[in-house]
Amino acid sequence: MVFVLGIDIGSAQSKGIALGGQGSLGSFECPSGGDFKLTAEKLRGELLSQSGKTENDVSRTVATGYGSKLVFFADEIKPDIVCLAKGVSSLHPTVRTVIDVGDLYTKVLRTDGNGSVHNFLLSGKCAGGSGRILQVIARVLRVRVEEMGDLSLTSQKRVDFNTGCAVFAETEAISRLSQEVKKEDLLAGLHRALAAQINSLAERIGVEPDVAMTGGGARDIGLVRAFKEIRRHDILVPTDPHMIAALGAAIMALEGIEQ
Amino acid sequence: MSLKQSGAFSTVETYYNDYGQRAKELNREGKKVIGYVCSFVPLEIITASGAIPFRVRGSIHEPITRGDTLLETIVCPYYRSCFDLSVKEKYAFLSGMVIPHGCDSMVRSFSAWSYGLPLSYFHFVNIPSVCEESSLEFFGSELNTFRKSLEKFTGKAITEENLDQAIRVHNENRDKVRALYEFRKTDPPLISGTELTMTLTAGSSLPVEESNSLFDQALTEVKGRGNSPLKKGPRILIDGACLDNIELIQLVEELGGNVVTDTICNGTRDHFPKADADGNPIDALAHRYLDKINCPKTYRSNKAGTFEGDIENRFGDIGTYAREFNVDGAILYVYKYCDPFGFEVPARKVYYQSLNVPLLHLEDIYSAGTMGQLRTRIQAFLEMIG
Amino acid sequence: MAEEQKEAKPKKRMTATKAAASIGPMVKEFITGTLQAKAEGKQKVAYTFIVCHHEEIFRALDVMPVWTENFAGICGAKRDAERFLQRAESLGLSRSLCTYALCGIGFDQWREELGGMPPDAPWGGQVRPDFMISSGQILCDPRSKWYQASQQFMPDVPIYNIDLPYPLFQRNQDHRDVWSYYHQYIVKQLRGLVAFIEEQTKKKMDYDRLRELVNLSDRTWNLIDETYKLRRAVPCPMGTGDAMNTMVPINFMMATQKAYDFFVDLKKELEEKIVRGEGEVENEKYRLMWGGGLPAWYALSDFNYFNSKGASFPVETTYRMVAPLHDMDLPETKDPIEHLAWRWLGYWTFWFDKARKRPGSEPDVERLINWIEEYKIDGVVMHEAFSCRTWHVGLIWQLHQLAKIYKPIPVHVIGKDGKKEKVFKELPSLILESDIIDITSYSEVDTRNKIDAFVGALESIRANRAA
Amino acid sequence: MTKVVILNQGIVASIIGPTGPEQRRLANRVMEEALEKISLSFSDITFIVSTGYGRINVPFSDKQITEITCHARGIVHLFPEARTIIDIGGQDVKGIKVDASGKIVDFVMNDKCAAGSGRFIEVIADTLEVPLDQVGERSLQSRNPAKISNICTIWAQQEVSSSLAEGVSVSDLLAGIHQSLADRIVRMVSRLRVEPSVIVTGGGGKNRGLIKALSGQLKQEVLVPEEPLITGALGAALMGKEIVEKARQYNTPLETKERILEAVKIL
C-alpha cells in the first residue's frame, strides 16, 4: 500500500499533502514561523493523523519550497518550479503557463501538460513584486488577507498605487487613507499595479495559453481579476492554488516509488 | 510656471501633450514620417528626401511594461521609455525609424527595435567616436549610405539642391531657437524654462517649416510681453542628456528657480550648432554632426596635456553659457546606466568648481514617481545657493 | 582569467584540464612582468582593452600591454574589488556603470594619490602606464570614456583613442556594400596607432616582423577554433569554467608563440581525454551552452555547482574572440595592416550571411542555433551583469527570437480537445543576474536555487521527451 | 517622528511626538502639546517653519524649508566644528557637507528602498521583538556579528527569523543588521568625501549600535547631539528666528498664516 507525503515549506505558509494509491488522504496548511524543522514535523504529524497512518507507513516524502532543506525526514528535495508544473499538469493538462505568486518570489514557468518545465523565471531580489506586499497592506487596512479580494472587487474608482517598495508601501497606504481614499479603491490600485508587474515578468519568457495562477496570491480574486483584465483572457485558478507545489511534490514522491 | 493659455503657447501645449498629433495627420495625408532618437541623426537628409523627421519621445508618466519584456532593464531608462512607447504603438504612424550610434544603449538594442516594431524602413547610422580627418571622411560615406537607403525607400533621388535647401531651413530653425534663448538673458527671464523646453519639444514633432512658423509665433508673443511674467530667483543651468519631459524644469521653477539655459539634447546641444551653408552639403553635415555637436559620446583628445586644459576644451561651452546667461547654479542631471555622461561626472564636477558655479548632481530613472525625492534635493539646493 | 583566491575557503574552482590549471600562475607572472618592465624602464607599458585584435602592433613595437579589464577581473576573482569600487563611487561615478572601469579608475586614483601602490594591492597592483590606448567605437562606451576619466588623475599620460567600427547587422543591407569604406577607415586608424606608438617609443615599425606576428596569430586563431571544436565530443572534455581560464591566451597573449604553444598542448590534452572517454563531469547528463554574458568572477565555483549536477558546458559565446579564418572570405593583401583591418571586419560579420538567410534571425541568434546543433545542447544559460551593456543587452531578445524560430524538443501534449499531439518546444533557458565584479549584486543562495530549478526542469523534460 | 521646537533666546520647549504618515493630524497634535507644556497660546508664536518629509502637510506653517538645510543649521548651531552631517531618518538617509562658515556645500540622499533607511532597523527590531530603544544596546553585546546576506528589508527579515530559529543570538543578528545598514550609509556618504567632525543626527543617532558600526566603517569618531531627534526642528526654528530678525531689521512685513489649530480627528 503506497503512502507518500509532499511537503512545501514556504517562507510564509507551509503546506503538506498526503497521497495514497487512490488519491488524497489528507492536506494541511499552517504558518511557517521561524523554525522550519518544527513546522515540518507539525505538518507531518497532522497529515499522518488525518490519514490515520504512522511514520512507518510513509513510503516516500518529497519536500520543496524555501525551507525544504530543513525537512530532515524528506527522501528527496525538489525545486518548487518542478513541483508546481507537476501539480498543475496533474489537474489541468492543458495549462502551458503557470504564474505562481508566492510570498517572497513570483515564479513564472512554462510547461507542456506532462509536468515538464520548459522554461521559467523568478522575480528578483526586491520583494516589491511578490505576495508579501498583500500581507503588508492587509495589515494597514485592518482587513484579513482572505477578505482583500472581495473588497477590491467592490471598487468603483481605482486609484493609482505605486507598488515600489513593500515596506514603504505601508506608509503610502496610510497616507492615502488619511486623504480619505477608500480601502477598496486602494486595493484595486494595488492589485492592478502588482498584476502589471507580474505580467511583465511573465512576458519575458512568453505567455502561452492556457494560463494558470497558483500560490497564495492566487487566492486573492482581486489580483486574479486585475491580471485577467491586463491579459484580456481567462486565467485558470485551481482550487486551493496555494497547495499546488505540495501536490506536485506528493506526485513526484509517488513517481519516485514507481521507478 | 504654468503656461499662458494664449496663442503660440497654447499650440505648443497641444503639440506637447498630444505628441505626434500633427505627424499622425501628415501620415494620413500620405506623407512619410521617419522617427529618430538622439541628436546624431542628420535631420537635413530626412527633410531633403521629402520625408518628415520626427523625434521619438519617452514619457515619465507611463510605466515601462512591454518594453521591459524585450529589453534588459540595464538600458538607460529614457531610452527604455522611448522603446516601450514605440512597442505599445504610440508611434504607429511612423513609416520608418533611424537610430544612430549614440551610446551603448542604442547600439545594443538595435535588434530589439528593428524586429520589435513593424516598420518597413529601419536604418542604423554609425557615428565615429573620434573627430579627425579620417573619421569625417568615413562619416561622410556613412551619410551617403543613409542617403541612398532613404532614396531606395522613398523612391526618389536626393539631390544636392534638396540637401542645400534642407540645410537652409534647418539652420533657420536653429536661428529662431537662438533668438528664443536671447529672451532668457534678462532677470527675470522673459520666457520660462518650462515654456522654452516645451516649445522645442513640440517643434521636434513637426516638419521643419511648421516648426519654424511655430517658433516665429512664440518669438512674437514673447517679444510682446514687455514685462516678465516671472519672479526673480536663482538662475539655473541644466546640464545633461535628453530631457524631453518638462517636469524637472517645472519643478525647479515651481520651487523658485529660473531655468535660463542648458546643455541638453533638446536644448542647446541639438539646436545651437549650424551646418555650413556653402560647400559640399554632405561634408557640411558630417562636420556639423561630428564636430560641432558637443556630446560626451565623441571623444575629444586632450590636446592641452593637463587636466585643466582638457576640461576647458571639453566643457568650454558650459562656461560660455554660464557667463552668457549669468547663471547662479547648475543641475547635472544624468540617467542611471548612461555611460557617456556617467563617466564624465567627476570631471564635470571639477569644471563647475573652476567656474565657481555651485552644482547639484542628480542621478535619476526617468519616472514621474521620483519627482517627490527630487523636490527635496532641488529645494535644498536652491536654499543652498539662494 | 585568474580564479586563484587568497581566502582559503573551499571556493576555489576546480579545473578539469591541466591547461586551465596552469593559467593562474601565468596571469600572476604577467602582472609581475608589467611591474618589472616598468621598474626596468626598457619597455613601454600601455593600458589597453581586449578584443582589439591588433596586439601584433604592440608586440612588433615592443610595447607591453596592460589589460585593464584583466586587472579588474583579478580584483573581482579575489573578492577584493569593493574598496576600489567605493573609491570610484566617492568620485561621483555611478555603480550602474561598467564596474571594471570603476574598479580601474578607483585603483588608479588611489595609486596616483599615494604615489605608490594602494595597500595590499592584488598581485602587486596595476602599473602606472606610459600611455593608454582606448578602443571604444561600437564595442562599448566605457572603452573610450574609462581612460579619459582616469586621465584626470594622471594628465601627463597620453591617450590614443582608436576608432574601430564594424557595420551593424541590418536585415536589408549587405555589409559588403559598405565595408570597403569601413576598411579604409580602419586602416587609417591603425596606421594612426602605429604612428602614435612610434612616437611614444621612439622606434620604427618593422613591417616584416609585424607580418610574421600577424601570421602567427592567424595560425593561432585557426588552432583555437580547431581546439575548441573538440569540445563537441560526448562527454565533453572541457567546459566553460575552464574556458574562462583558457580565454587568457586568447585575449591577453595573442601574437605570442606562448599562446600558440598553449593551444597545441590543450589540443593534445583534449584529444587524449576524448580517446579515454573522459568528460568534464563524470556522468554527463546535460550539455549546456553559456549563451551570453561575462561571468561573475567572484563566483566561478558556480560552474562546479553545475558540474556537480551532471551538467557540462561544451560551448560558450563569451570570450571566444576568434573565428576560423579559412571560413572567412577575406580579400588577399600583402600589407599586414590591411589584413588586420579585413580580419577585424571578417570576425564581426562572420554570422551575417547565415543570419540573413533565416527569417527572424540575426548574427547572435544564428550563432546560438548553430552551436546548439553542433554541440548537442540541452539548455542555454546566460548571465545578465548589470553594469555592462555591451555583452548583456539583447540577451532576452535573443532568447525570444530563438524560441520563435528554433524549437528542437519534441513533446506529446494534450490539447484543448483532449487529444494528444506531438509538438516541438524550444530549449529551456536560464538567466542569472548579478555583476562581473560587484559582489554586492550577488546572492549565492539565490543563484543556486535557480540552478537547482533549472536542472530540475532539464530532468523533467528529459523524462517526458517524445521520441 | 513629529517634533516641535519653540525658540526664544534659547530653546523654550521641545516635544517629540509619534511617527506616522497621518502627518497633518500629528502636526496639529504635537504643536498643541508643546504649547500646553509651556502654557503659551498659539498666537504667541511669531513665525513657524516646517521641515522634514511631511513639511508640506503642516497646515499652519509660514515657510517650508527642507530638512537638509534645517538639519545642517541645527547641527552647526550645536557643533560649529561639524563638516559632515549624517541624518538617519525613518524614510531616508542624508549626508550633508558644510564648510567652516556652516554653509552647505554638497549633499546626498538615498533612494526609495527601505533597506537604506532607519526603517530597516525598525522592521527587524519588530521581527526580533526587541523594542526600538534597546536595539543599539543589545547589538553592542554581540561578539560575533551575523553576516546578513540579503539587502531587501523583507528578505532580511526572513533571513533573520530563520537564523534565529537556527540558534543565532539576537544580539549577533542585531549587530549584523547594524553593520549592513552602516555599510549602505557609508557607501552613500563617501560620495561627499567625508571630513571630520562627523555628526550623526536624526532618529538613527539614538542608536548606539548603529553609531558604533558607522564610526567603525568610517574609521573615525562620530559625534551625536544630546537629542538627535530634534536637530531638524531646532534648525527650522533657528531659520525662523533669522527670518523674523531680518524682517525687523529691514522693516519688511512678515507673511504668516492665521494661528488656528485644526481639530484633531482620532483615527
Ligand SMILES: Nc1ncnc2c1ncn2[C@@H]1O[C@H](COP(=O)(O)OP(=O)(O)O)[C@@H](O)[C@H]1O
Ligand atoms: N487568501 C489569501 N488572499 C490573498 N493573499 C493571500 C491569501 N493567502 C495567502 N496570501 C498571500 O500569499 C503569500 C503566501 O503565498 P504562498 O504561495 O503560500 O507563499 P510561500 O510558499 O512562498 O510561502 C502571502 O504573502 C500572502 O500575502
Ligand SMILES: Nc1ncnc2c1ncn2[C@@H]1O[C@H](COP(=O)(O)OP(=O)(O)O)[C@@H](O)[C@H]1O
Ligand atoms: N530610541 C531609539 N533608539 C534607536 N533608534 C531609534 C530610536 N528612535 C528612533 N530610532 C531610529 O530612527 C528612525 C526614525 O528617525 P527620525 O529622524 O524620527 O525619522 P523621520 O524624521 O524620517 O521620521 C527610526 O527608523 C529608527 O531607526
Ligand code: SF4
Ligand atoms: S525597495 Fe523595499 S521591497 Fe524592494 S528591496 Fe528595498 S526594502 Fe526590499
Ligand code: SF4
Ligand atoms: S541618456 Fe545616455 S544612455 Fe540614454 S540614450 Fe542618451 S546618451 Fe544614451
Ligand code: SF4
Ligand atoms: S565591454 Fe562591458 S565590461 Fe568590457 S569594458 Fe565595456 S562595458 Fe566594461
